[in-house]
Amino acid sequence: MSGLSLATSADLLKGGAHGPVIVAGKPDDSPLYRMISGDKPKMPANANPLTASDTASVAAWIRDGAKWPDGLQLGAEVWWSLRPLRKPQPPQGASPIDAFIQAERSKRELRPSPPADRASLIRRLTFDLHGLPPAWEEIRAFVSDPAPDAYQLLVDRLLASPRYGERWARHWLDVVHYGESHGYDKDKPRRNAWHYRDYVIRSFNQDKPYTRFVEEQLAGDYLWPDSAEALIATGFIAAGPWDFVGHAELRENTIDKNITRNLDRDDMVMTAMSSFTSITAHCARCHNHKFDPIPQEDYYKLQAVFAGVDRADRPFDRDPKVFAERRALLARRRDVMSQLRPLREKAAAVSSTELTALDAMLRDIKDDFNETRKRELQPIIAKMNAERKALADSLVDPVVQGEINRLNAELRPIDAAIAKLPKPEMVYSAATFFDPQGTFTYAILPRPIHVLQRGSVENPGKAVSVGALSLVSTLNSVFGIDDQQPEGARRAALARWITSPDNMLTWRSIVNRVWQSHFGTGLVDSANDFGRMGALPSHPELLDWLAVDFRDSGGSLKRLHKQIVMSAVYRQSSANNAANAAIDGDNRYLWRMNRTRLDAESVRDATLVVSGRIDLTMGGPAVEQFYFKDDHSPVYDYTRFDVDSAAARRRSIYRFLVRSAPDPFMDRLDCPDSSLITGKRNTTITAIQALALLNNPFMVRQAEHLSARLRERATNIHGQVQWLYRYALGRDPKPAEVARLAAYANANGIENAARAMLNSNEFLFVD
Amino acid sequence: MTRRDFLWNCGGGLGGVALAQMLSGATHHPPKAKRVVQLFMSGAASQCDTFDYKPLLIQKNGEKFDPGGKVELFQSTPGVVMKSPWGWKRYGQCGKWMSDLVPHLGGCSDDIAFVHSMMSKSNVHGPATFMQNSGFVLPGFPAMGSWVSYGLGSLNQNLPAFIVLPDKRGFAPNGPGNWSAGFLPAAHQGTLIRASDPNPIFDLFPPKDARFINSRSEAEAWSLLRDMNRDHLQSREGDSRLEARIASYEMAARLQLSAPEVLNIDGESEATKKLYGLDQPVTEDFGRNCLVARRLLERGVRFVQVWSGADNGFPRRNWDSHENIARDHLQMGTGMDKPAAALIKDLKSRGMLNDTIVFWTTEFGRMPCSQGSKGRDHNPFAFTVWLAGGGIKGGVSCGSSDEWSYKAAEHPVYCYDVHATVLHLLGLDHTRLTYRYNGIDRRLTDVHGNVIRDLLA
16 A cells, blocks of 8 residues: 555555555455554554444445545644745733733643742753853842832843854754764764864854755855855764764675665664654655655655755865865865766776786785784785786776876866865764765765665666745745756755745744743744644744744744743743643743752853853864773763863863763763754753762762862852852852851861752752 | 642652552553663664574675665764674574574573664764654654553652663763653653762762751651641642652651662672672673663663663764774673673573563664675664563563664564563553653553564563
8 A cells, every 4th residue: 555645536546555445336345444444443553443334335436436625635634834924913911922922821720829939030041042051240239229120130141252153063963963973883083073062153243044054054155156165164964973883884885785875874764853843744745644744755856855965074274265275176176086086986896817816815814814923924915916006907898998088187187276274174964075984975966866775775767857845835946956956956955945935844943942041941842743643832832923924024933032032021030830830830921930950061160160160162172081992982981080270271162072982971961962863951850960979080070179168269158158158059048057067067078068959959959 | 730740749759658569450461571671772782783593694705796876974984884893693492593693692692682673763872863763753752661660650769760870981962851851750760870070960969069058967858848838838738749748858757768778889799790890891881771670670670771872973882883883782782682681681590580571672773784884873663672571571582683684574662562572571551551742641652552472471
């Protein structure tokens, strides 16, 4: 029944892969009827069979000629996320956000909570926008600021700080599953990936219009070829895992090589679609999407977008003149290399009985090779290799060899000119030309893409052209791009499809992500799935209002943040209210602010701020908070890391993210696996997590640094305890609190008191 | 969010207050087994040198390997047919043929059910190792142990539900990614225990150089923290996460007491230590891990994963014997055979084999033809896994490979069917153990899997 759809009359008549499923007038000859009837009906699979009266109805309908009502389309009701955008009129109220929220609360007799006090508010806002706690002096100043617009000034100040970009870049890196090693077996580090992380930070700090942000990440190298920044942005395409062995060690045209490439493009499609449109297109790799209107062919149209790119290090120059020269030279080099490759393959494929015999001898010697016989065997192997080369060269067709020599000669001046340029920087990004690494090499032309039956590379079906999802009915989903056009045109077309004002998914997706990061829960509580398996929006009108407002005002994220954090709903107290809780225990309708546990990065960064050890240097290569030893499979050992070294003091966004070996400390605080697309983090509470916070050498050492800082502030224990509360919790302690902690510190030292404080709920949660 | 998800996110994990009780009725049908120990042979253990006896390889030794059709190998061009360097004998009442590399397991043949028709969807170590662990060739999916932890929780509030004992020589391909909880809550991640390391569990105790911490400061810190957190909770009633954090420190304190006890094997008898081969260097490391596994299972850990073999580097430290099967499989096989057999015998003598599944697996098999002249290349088309214990029929072989041990012939299966079978024995329906992630109700078995009825007692 594969490929069968029963949505329209035409679909029904077409039938499935095995032909028509209905023979009008003859139920017993109709495969459809046979599938659903009998003692053990095959369909529906994995569900209860239809009732006898249902199957009888189907039989009667077929007997009567299987007539389909004109124009009827089953499942035609348009799913909420696919309806075109319009801007709803907000109800009367202070601000549109508050008015929409209040309207839903009123319907349920929920009463809003009073505003949070200023001390809570500055702590909430600073963690939210910076991922860091406010300094004690900042808290004091804000709490006592008489200005009526004190809060707005605080918001503006925080949004203008570079700490904002560092915080919000982390949210985006979760979504795109950015990591700094390949993952899988032989998990090699990606030492040049960090440029993309810095690009995301810069983009947020510059408040880059969202359209530009999207387009750069998918096709910056093509759309803005002069801009190094736009090339770096394509690190997005390369962000996910990559199977080194599959790409670099398998031979061309083997099944596993094709599987590797198919899964690699799948990752690109999945990342692009879930990040920008919150649609699970990748569910249509093996069959039509089971829940959303995504035919398998649409999915492979998206694979065709990425059919010409791989993930590799790519050179760039900050000097525009050098960059332009390099690009011109590399384009010529690519042209020559692309002519050379088939000729070299031809030359390498020569064979003769002598050559085969020589290869067998070489293999035997290599089998016997070991450390003790190294000195004896190495010269023999070298000599035989030389003989082999001479013999193989003599077998190559002279015409082929002549062409190779000519092209090699063409290559020399190009290579010489490249060598004269200043040394470039490298970024791990989307790449269409790079030096081969084992059997891993670039695609001369985009690779042909076929619909794969059941997702199997061994069953290629129809060839597909470049395009996107037909479910966005307002846009053309076929791009009309062929091999004659540059590869980048494919990605640019997808980028423009996504950023079109008429792509309703894009705008709903991003405003929902931003809302989720401020409140802990999105208006749609499935940030990466706006399909039928996802959640319904709690406030559909607010979502659409925000989406259109954001789109039509230039796609400024900072403006959106400000709208949200200035709202009364955001500024509410997080305190409980039994009457409200009885109606809406999950706080879906936002009768209070959500209390949140700090995420892993915020715990680590806040600890460094409180201990006074944080180093706020921005950007650059990732800091390795482990012992590294390169090997067949490299070793990343977190237990052999000096937690007092400079690398430990940087903000967590600058940590080197190893896919196969994530930092166990961060892991336990729910830092997600960087191989996973993470639309929303889990927040768990476990004993293993408690032990990490108590005993991890980093935490223990920071408790000591914090104590040293307290001693600088006060010589007596009471004073030290007071400052401990101010630094860690941003408030003065009550007398009983001072007494309790001072008693403990007197008996056990201020270090232990500091350590306990860093484990307290009040430190780890934000009201 | 299902009830199960909710419980796990709020105070689940280790023990999780009264959670174990709340979940104890959560199986889908009455279980035959309560716990699992998975022995994972990293690097691809050869089926045709251990459990999959093929007289044809002896007969045609040294002749051209011609099974019909194109033979596509991972690294090499196919060499000649190569018989196993080990001889073969029949064992037990079932008369199972097994090689001289695994004589101790031969002694357990009547307890073991073999599956000889396993296939893998990848011929590459990384993806294939992921597949055997999580059912997917991609990183980021929950391991089988994580699913079992999610489905059943722990039988012991003081120990994690899913524990991993790696090979002393290092991690297998994919590293700790192999026991990732993926998108499941972090509590279901495999907890790494390095049994012979002076510091076997990360952060179980304060670092030794933190001199300001002593037993008195520790004891008082627990109660201080509890008091501080209770005060904080007073004005924030109704937030179960705050209560769960208070409880999590109580559980952490219990783990500090229970973990050293379970890892300390001094109290085991000399006979037991000898049974596991702790007296011989070749079996000592895997033997220690198998013995610790038994102690963990005894104390209610649901799922223990024991690794034989590290990464695919040189000199060989796992089963990936491309160069020399006689040399490298001898080392790995001898190191594994006696301890694995000891584990079965020991569980049996303690009456635990009835409700404990022993599951021996690897990422794929090896070719019946030679690579170079002495090694074997990867074989994703046929390999062997076996199970013993709770609910498993002993002394049977399900499915078979062809006469070469080259491709699965009768009843070919992927890991999905074995995973479905193990879950079934634990009382879980593999189609109903699901978790919603990015719009899909994810399962250990993806959209596949049939319980292998022939394996069931």
